[in-house]
Amino acid sequence: MHAQLKYPQAKLVRAVSGEIFDVAVDARPNSPTFGQWHGDYLSGANLRQLFIPEGFLHGFCVLSETAIVHYKCSEIYMPDDQWGVLWNDEDLAIEWPIASPILSEKDLKNISFKKLKETLKVKV
Numbered sequence: 691m692h693a694q695l696k697y698p699q700a701k702l703v704r705a706v707s708g709e710i711f712d713v714a715v716d717a718r719p720n721s722p723t724f725g726q727w728h729g730d731y732l733s734g735a736n737l738r739q740l741f742i743p744e745g746f747l748h749g750f751c752v753l754s755e756t757a758i759v760h761y762k763c764s765e766i767y768m769p770d771d772q773w774g775v776l777w778n779d780e781d782l783a784i785e786w787p788i789a790s791p792i793l794s795e796k797d798l799k800n801i802s803f804k805k806l807k808e809t810l811k812v813k814v
Contacts, residue, residue, distance in 0.1 A: 691747040691775040691782075691800070693717055698744035700764040708757025709733035710750040711787050715775070718745035719810045725803065727784050734758075747775055751791050774800035 691713070703712055713729040731753075732738050742748045750759065774797060777786070781803040801809075 691715055691749040691777055691779075692772055693745070693747045693774070694765070694768065694771045695773055696771050697765045697768050699767070700744045701742040701748060702739055702762040703732065703742065703748075703750070704737070704739040704760050705732040705734055706758040706760050707734040708752060708754035709735075710752050710754075710757050710759060712740045712750040713748070713784055713786075714740065714742040715747040715782060715784070716745070717747050717775075717806065717810075721745075725782065727782055729784065729786075732759075749777055751786060751788050753787060775803050775806055776800045779803045 705712075710732050711729055712732050713727055715727040716723045716725065718724060728740075730738060730740050732740060732750075733754075744764065775782070777784070777791065777793070777797065777800070779802055
């Protein structure tokens with residue numbers, strides 16, 4: 691699950707081909723829905739899109755053999771501004787449709803949602 695800190699991005703995501711399960715988590719400290727998540731199945735067949743507002747964590751898993759995912763972003767991507775939360779964080783309890791995803795080395799180093807709350811000084 692990824693987000694940008696200094697240059698937050700809103701995103702419009704769709705799967706051009708294949709199928710993904712796409713998830714957004716509210717990481718805006720003053721939001722009444724802070725820490726809540728929403729997931730949706732996006733595919734080339736169902737033509738659904740998911741809008742992810744600024745300040746949300748975002749991640750997806752590919753459910754088909756391959757998938758082409760298209761993003762429209764409101765801000766230029768700044769690689770040094772990205773941070774992340776563990777995909778399987780117990781506090782978020784995201785109901786992923788897979789149990790053992792293939793993760794990048796970078797994603798294996800993501801922090802817990804509890805650590806994110808401490809970093810953002812959120813009192814929940």
